[in-house]
Amino acid sequence: MELDFGSAVADFRDEVRTWLDEHLVGEFAEHRGVGGPTDGEAWDIRLAWDRELASGGWLGIGWPKEYGGRGLGLLEEIVFEYEYARSGAPYRATGNALDLLGPMLVAMGSEAQKQRFLPRILAVEELWGQGFSEPGAGSDLASVRTRAELDGDAWVINGQKVWTTFGMHAHWLYVLARTEPGSRRHKGLSMLLVPTDQPGVEIRPIRSLAGQDEFAEVFFTDARTSVDLVVGEVGQGWRTAMGTLGIERGSTLLPLQLTFEREMDALLRQAREQGALTDPMLRRRILDAWMSVRIMRTTNLRTVAELLGGRTPGAQATTAKLYASTNHQRMGHLAMEIAGAAGQLVQDGYGLDTRQRSFLISLAETIYGGASEIQRNIIGEQVLGLPKDPRPA
């Protein structure tokens, strides 16, 4: 099944296809299918690829022209993502800034912030990390403790952030901090833009269970940022952050889903080669994996079609993350079982093959962007209208 985007965007689609055909060559082509939202594989090549995309004007195609975007619509963005995924181009290294920070700044940033930051994100000149989570505030962001106090024309920041994806590469961080001393829960928080190139910011990579430096912890000790680098209003950081999380839960599934399809194709190839399809137990699981991938695709197409039609997406837009992350983990286990004995060994330097890496990294998918348990609460409370969990006053 394919989305029929209609003749209106046929030229645009051809333009995307042609450009990708011409530029996805050499080293870039060799890294087809590499990477993911929290997968740091082949970082330098992917960064170079992002710059190649930037030079072609393919980053931020939905962003306003005055900030370096193309000012195109949702339809073109979706067409681009489809063609991009179809080409197998590497997962974009700067997706965090493109998918989360950028739209947040477009929606809530000051004019000066937009002019200062958006063009540099699109040119891949400045890389960004997200400073939301803390050791004591993972899924429960309202318990953020990092604090910022005004000192003349600067915010002075103290505290610690963690799970900052690709944080060791970041030139800037967007940080949720408590700006009203003594405030509780989601009140008194602000969203600050903080440069990392200063003595008060220390960034330490954290090695993931896949052996990669994907995320980092960040320590702020009297770190400073300019008073005008608050996104949205002072004290309204919760609203700003929630807008970002809404975007995160919706937008990242489309390209991921197409990644899963490629993995499914590879899994099937392997299963055929090894005769796994003749094993009734494996065959059943392979069929179920295939079905889950097809369902993810249709679910995404439903959401896309609703968005394009100007409708509010239905409940599937909320349940999709839970379904996708759960089933992708199942696929990972299945791929490892098909690999059999060979799956136990890795290359020197803990070098993983695509299948092993995807299997291990899939363990994070039911945690990041809202853990599955949080997703179930969101579905139960916000979609089904069930009573909220008892929460501390």
Add this chain to the structure above:
Amino acid sequence: MELTFTDEQEELRKTVRAFFARHATEADVRRLAADDLGHDPAVWRRMGEELGLQGLAVPEEYGGAGFGYVELGIVCEEAGRALLCGPYFASVALGAEALIRAGDDQAARDLLPGISVGTTIATLALTEDEGRWDEAGVRMAATLSGDTWTLTGTKTYVPDGHIADLLLVAARTDTGISLFAVEAEAEAEAGAGAGAGGVTRTLLPALDQTRRQARVDFDGARARLIGREGAAWPVIEGTLATAAILLAAEQVGGASAALDAAVEYAKVRVQYGRAIGSFQGVKHRCADMLTAIESARSAAYGGLWALASGNAAELGVAAALAKVSCSETFTEVAGGNIQVHGAIGFTWEHPAHLYFKRAKSSEVLLGTPAYHRELLAAGLGF
């Protein structure tokens, strides 16, 4: 191809849902479940005459409204939500569909208009004692003498076969499987043999009292060949794929209603001083049920779009996917509804069991999930 519903389709859904809310209430379902006929002829008549639901997707030249499968899917989903008792699925998804697919213009002109307005109730008589939905399951033979075909033998598990006026029967001839139309009131052909009694329909006591099954005995019954002799299996296969998708839509509707009931109860039932829906053990189960339903819905709607697009290659795969996914989801959710209700959900008085039994029975109708997984595997070339 549309991947979302148009305003007109949403309007149809509203109309149909409101109609069923009035005419297929729980009291109606219980009354009809206890009644031998198993449906309300007055409601059936209004569905045909006022709403035109039976002929919705029948081409206009055969007396229908000429809408598509997406519209039909919407009606099936709403019928499933209401647990509609009656021969809608049998007559429309099986009977009319087989006639449309057979490509026999004269037969379509003769037989479809009655089905379209609801004056004729049709069904497909395919399965025999083994309960198989595949080609090899068709054992019954048709006999030709002169230019008259007669059928002798037994079909069973025939959906709404006890009230069907018109039976579309699969039977073997020398050249393969053929499709025959048999009037339920048909008499035996003269000289068909001693004791020849035409057609005998026997209602079978069923676990799911909301959808009836019958045994139909043919004893020298006069039959009309539909389409080409020996060429009917692809027609039947296409019909079953279509019906599987429409049944999947019905299952999504049933599952949605079961979840709605569970959620409503979880909001008001208080235990340990709190509404039970505030406990994560219950809340998360409801969230999982919704996630399963939305995924099954994707499979069912994907099937409807495959039907609407007329892509025959895609149809078999889409149908198997929809049948497996929606069957398993409906059963899981209907069982979950009983669980959330606790002991009251396990009683005859509570409607939860009606959905659960419909779910389990629908899971088997047209073939079990295991059977459809094999169809899927074949369709994908595994």
